[in-house]
Amino acid sequence: MKARFTEKQNPVTWNMLTDGKVDVTICLNENTVTETYSGGDPENPEDIEQTVYEYDFNQFRENPEKISEETVRASPGKYLKYIPATEKSTEQLLAEQSEQIEMLKDCLLEMSEQVYA
Incomplete structure (x- = not known):
């Protein structure tokens, strides 16, 4: 899956939650894209350009007993298609x-x- 952000992202974001689970976000293969939007203001109809950062993306929630932060950070590409067992x-x-x-x-x-x- 691809995702776009207005700011650069870290390859791996690891957030411990209060319920004991962990939220993991993977953002790899950064591609800088300039998007042009037509001005929505009738008084200022000029086009607006915005730079966004596109990534191969995955986000999931998992029990930390099933996955380790060190393993994910060492090989984040292996987790781009990771789906936790339900x-x-x-x-x-x-x-x-x-x-x-x-x-x-x-x-x-x-x-x-x-x-x-």
Whole structure:
């Protein structure tokens, strides 16, 4: 993904959050671009030029136990496409447990038919 900023960015920004997770921002391969905007002011219709900095970009939130700041700073390019694993919701966990219970119940019934037949 590409992102544009009005100020230069650091290759890696690492921010610890109060919930114990970390926000990581990766900005690599800086490209300086000059954009021209038409004047929106009728009294001053001159075009306005602005310099922006375009980067290959990724931003994600992760548990610091799964990723280290030193590793990210050493090889930020490896994290341009990084996507944290999503945790299963309570509903997903309950659905999986219900399926397992049904499967175990079926196995128990099948075994009891073989033992008592």
